[in-house]
Amino acid sequence: MTDTETVKPADDLRLVGAWIRWQRRKKGLSAEQVATRAGCSVSALHAIERSERALTSLDLAVGLADALGIDRGVLLMRAVLNFRYPDPDLSLFTDMSLDGPALQDEMT
Numbered sequence: 001m002t003d004t005e006t007v008k009p010a011d012d013l014r015l016v017g018a019w020i021r022w023q024r025r026k027k028g029l030s031a032e033q034v035a036t037r038a039g040c041s042v043s044a045l046h047a048i049e050r051s052e053r054a055l056t057s058l059d060l061a062v063g064l065a066d067a068l069g070i071d072r073g074v075l076l077m078r079a080v081l082n083f084r085y086p087d088p089d090l091s092l093f094t095d096m097s098l099d100g101p102a103l104q105d106e107m108t
């Protein structure tokens with residue numbers, strides 16, 4: 001998908017995988033492009049995006065952040081919170097400094 005204006009946020013952006021998929025689609029990148037840049041397989045990326053695989057590798061998290069052109073700290077924070085707290089408090093993500101509009105705004 002190349003028209004980033006039509007990309008809608010995932011239903012539950014609290015999940016790091018859904019947020020990664022949303023970021024990828026928003027930027028008009030294919031799974032193949034991101035996986036190649038991040039140094040992982042497409043199947044691994046899809047498993048992370050579907051929350052079938054936890055993002056527990058620091059190297060992969062950094063690679064994905066760089067491949068998507070997003071702040072490493074934001075991705076790492078989301079991954080850690082998702083791993084430790086599968087249903088985190090949404091109020092943690094309302095700071096505008098966390099990559100654009102507040103998470104609650106993205107979900108509406």
